Amino acid sequence: MNTEAPIPFPQSSRFAEEVFFDRKELGLILRLYGQMVAAGEWRDYAISALCDLAVFSVFRRTAEYPLYRIEKRPKLRARQGLYAVVGMDGRVLRRGADLAQVLKVLERRLIGPVD
Numbered sequence: 001m002n003t004e005a006p007i008p009f010p011q012s013s014r015f016a017e018e019v020f021f022d023r024k025e026l027g028l029i030l031r032l033y034g035q036m037v038a039a040g041e042w043r044d045y046a047i048s049a050l051c052d053l054a055v056f057s058v059f060r061r062t063a064e065y066p067l068y069r070i071e072k073r074p075k076l077r078a079r080q081g082l083y084a085v086v087g088m089d090g091r092v093l094r095r096g097a098d099l100a101q102v103l104k105v106l107e108r109r110l111i112g113p114v115d
Helices: 013-017 023-038 099-110
Strands: 044-049 054-059 068-072 083-087 092-096
Touching (some): 068 099, 092 099
Antiparallel strands (some): 044 054, 068 083, 083 092
């Protein structure tokens, strides 16, 4: 009988470098996404996990540029804030440390005049 120690699975350094949204953050984002889909404003989304940021992109139609990008950049935590909402033209609409407060800029777009 052989009593050697088991060989561990190799640890991928790729996952240690990438930035992801956690469950609470995704819950806040998907709640807003569901409201906007129900209102007929948004139709599709994409999630990207890159080495320095995580991006949740929102589309009106599948084959076009994103209307908004919700970004998480851990390197900006101490300076400008961890989260940002970026418009289609690349302008930062809102930035901050609290995701719920940052997403309010998009919730205001849901409230509009009634015809």
